[in-house]
Amino acid sequence: MSELEEYHQNLMADIRREADASGVFPVEAFFDRMTERLTEAGELEVADRAYFQSGEGGQKLRIDGYAGDPRDSEGVLGLIICDFAEGDTVQTFDSSKLPSLLNPLIRFFRKARDEQFRDSLNEANPAFQISDMIIATWSQITKIKLILISNRTFVGKGDGVPLQDSGGVPVSYSVWDLARFERFDRSGQAREDIVIDFARDFGAPLPALKASQTEAALESYLLIVPGEQLAAIYDKWGARLLEANVRSFLQARAKTNKGIQTTIKDAPELFFPYNNGLSATADAVSCIRTEEGLAVASISNLQIVNGAQTTGSIHAALKSAKEQLPQVFVQMKLTVVPSDRSEEIVPRISEFANTQNKVNAADFFSNHPFHIRMEQFSRDVIFTAREGERHDTKWFYERSRGQFINARARLTSAQQKKFDIEFPKSQFFSKTDLAKFEFSATGQPHIVSRGAQKNFAAFAKDIGEAWSKGDASYDEIWFKRLISKAIIFRWLETEVPKQNWYEGGYRANIVTYAMAKVFHDANGEKQVLDLDAIWRKQSVPEPLQRALLRAAAEAHDVIVHPPAGIRNMSEWAKQQACWNGMKGRKLTYDADFETCLTLVEIAKTAKRDEKAKKAMTDGINAQSEAVNLGADFWRDVLAWGRDRKRLTPKDMQILEVCASIPRRIPTDQQSRYALEVLGRMKDQGYGDA
Structure with a gap:
């Protein structure tokens, strides 16, 4: 079985399991699962399900979802249609099938611009809401992006292919097929390479100054990019040029900077001295020699890791200040980063380049x-088996896309079975999942409802600020209580569609609102809320279940009955x-809801006990490591540090104890101190060849 076939088999099993558990159609489960990938990959900022279908054959209209209000995404209107094929074998389709798949969506879009069509629908119909939004925002729509998501394999190319303009607005379509999703799930990569050919497509090669020596670890260049070229490049590839984590980071802030735009309009010749420029990375750079000197002819997979607001503002000038763009220039620091080092290098480039924001984009990176x-907690912390189950399990936290699927793929068949028992698929969660769990519990369901990436951006900002003040609170008990929140969230996801008041749609909103309400009230x-009882039993107590469903019904009522207008x-x-x-709504919970609560002081005591337990365990581990290293090792460290005058009197005193093993055994506290000294000595050169 090929990797793609195995991926398809696992995907279909997951989709059917989700559909059966939640009482939804398989295509709905498919939409929810795959649009998470679209937002993470930067294809869309948010994806809301909004199914509508009518007519047959050449009159068929269909839409499965949309990418939120275009005013929140620089005027881009994103519309989504699903091609979901039942069956256990991998199916394919080619370019000849694209019209029959995309035309129903195109017909829907054209109809949706018609007020008569809108007014013929019930206001609760998702098609009415999309049509009303398109009509209300049409003057601000700059692009239309049609996205086809399929569990079949597309044998052709369809990444950002242009279609005929609609009312003067450019239209393009993008195909996300099974193979593309598989690539993304394994490595986080799902696109055709971005190859920017300056000479062929954007006027001329860019004069450059090489800023690295021949033997340097990384190849670097300094360039001056004309505003017209940068605007044209961004117009073609859009947010694909913005490194995914930086894009998330910027979603928590203004899209473009008014000061930058004012400079472009009123003093474009001063843009270069006023602006800090761009920091960017690439997989590869092709250079040529011209009469003026070195020039960059093409760049492969350009990613702007700092300067997204500058880029967005220059692109906006295509509409607001096109005549001034020829006078605009911006500097770019470009570093060629091998793909196997990108996770290590790119965050640091972003961190050190970013001086405009207190919490920088590096806070969002997986490392x-x-x-x-x-991640470490998720690999170490064991949770007791649920009632009726035989095996203890763990929750797999995927901090970097592809960790789960690749970790499993490296194992033998027997090892995979053991892995599946240790890390059940239902106990897998990602960074964006973590953010949803936490923000739902802390009373920010409106942020969660804005989509996985925007929610993650806001969450990461909070974590970055809190972490910089002190990281001690993010300990093992914090992780265990996070798992309790995950259990509640996942239980609600399954149960909400089964309720008789549920009319379909808005499940994600109802889940986060219900969870937030119960936590707020408790x-x-x-x-x-006694979270420790939940992670110990790995289940939601029945009184809490009833409370959550009571809140879910109320959330449904609040969401589907918005204020007038x-x-x-x-x-x-x-x-x-x-x-x-x-x-603000008053809910009455059953009397036994009180059994799901605990005193604040008891919760704090549990936290203190966990810290004391960890300190004892760390001390035992440190003592064991110090003793195993042996007296000869510690004598060498002591001599090295003393010869170079790198040791304090206390350092020498502790190292002398370690150098006397086994005659004298260092305490756990002394062992921890000795290992800290060892780390300091290594930073100063000890052990280097």
């Missing part, structure tokens, strides 16, 4: 210490006012 710590000055319920759920309305 931030917060994510590394959560947590007070004296009592809080608001017609789009998905957009309503993204507003603070929606959460204020939900938060």
